[in-house]
Amino acid sequence: MFLHMLARLGSMGQKPKERPLRADARDNRRRILAAAGEVFVEQGPGAPLEEISKRAGTGIATLYRRFPDREALTRAVALDALERTTDEVKRARDEEPTAFAALVRYMHRVLDIRIGAVFPVLLEEIPFEDEEIAAVRADGVTVMQDLVAKAQSDGDLRPDVTHGDVGMMLVRLSRPLPGPLPREMGEELAHRHLDLLIDGLRTAAARPGELGGPALTFGDLDSMGDRQPR
Amino acid sequence: MFLHMLARLGSMGQKPKERPLRADARDNRRRILAAAGEVFVEQGPGAPLEEISKRAGTGIATLYRRFPDREALTRAVALDALERTTDEVKRARDEEPTAFAALVRYMHRVLDIRIGAVFPVLLEEIPFEDEEIAAVRADGVTVMQDLVAKAQSDGDLRPDVTHGDVGMMLVRLSRPLPGPLPREMGEELAHRHLDLLIDGLRTAAARPGELGGPALTFGDLDSMGDRQPR
DNA sequence: CACTGACTGGAGGATTTTTTTCCACTTAGA
């Protein structure tokens, strides 16, 4: 735990002992990370690395130098995304007047970040015991869990949904639609549909005894991940 | 138009002039079609053909013999899916007491059929002028459009949603979730989330002036498809 | 029930895609 905190002192995902990157190199690293996020969302986390380096505007060698293999890159993308979403959920909690309003804002922000789309797979491909990842993730999950509970006890959020529902719906809505829709329009549509869903999440919308299906929590998801041999 | 009707006399997607397949061959064809549907949903319509033949329990040669190239297979899958969903929407319209109830039933059925997940892409890869496809599709779309209009004038369905919304949400919900969730559980979850969404679609759930984003129709989608060079 | 042409599987060569290394050249920054 102490080790984990130390690790985060270095600038973002770098072990602190390593000599810092030259300014231009650091810049390239960031661009690669951003490009990787986009490409993973669009093509899945198995997308060709060259596509990523191309989109980042660097050579393929630069990518390999910074991230020795796909897993290193995947991990960095996941960590970055986790930090950003955790950040958003906290900000929403602190700045919105009600828990429900915070949830609404957070959900829309996650759609903007897009990376939620491939979260489950990214995490699947990272060593189970990665402490740094696990810590940031647990942090964010806890906040969201609290918001859901609070919104429910406020009487705004229907009691039969779980934070797992919220998370999974976000994954669904973040994924780009297949087909001819231009990217931007697809994203506006996602927000539109999120609004519809949110109206279905309000207490007033609930019909008694209606929801079937598994009421999942993130804990359930983790135990599911139990590392199939591959 | 007359030609098109003729074409449909033959047993399902076969041009009528061709000599009928031997019983075992016809069986294989059907299995390949079913397997292709599944694989397309799970891996996208560019999935390796060998995966399909394997899942169908036939050799790769059999697939190639029956469908000379990927496009022929894609077309057959799309046509089959289109016919099945069109069938479902009509059955729902005829058997349910209200338009809204029909929509609800139809939406759940589409999730079961799963193929909706890749519909837009399948259609994208088929020659624009394919009359048979276009006819079945238009047929189904019309029925759904009528249901939406009826449900709205009945006062059950909120007036600010379009049939395009319904279609696109179905695409979203049909797509398998990435990650470790077992397939079956993912599907139950989709139905659960569809229920939530449906509660958001009721007139009572609407908040005035709420929905942003593009209110798409299927007509819009078609014009979007205007065949980018590839 | 024997015969035959329709049908089959899968090996394997051709082709395409993706990974990964290497090195001559450039440049940030002391």
Added chain:
DNA sequence: TCTAAGTGGAAAAAAATCCTCCAGTCAGTG
């Protein structure tokens, strides 16, 4: 001004996928 850090891209190596071919099997007719 000097140099170690950083770079791009060519190309060899590996992997994935396509697609054909043919020796052998079997459905269905006469």
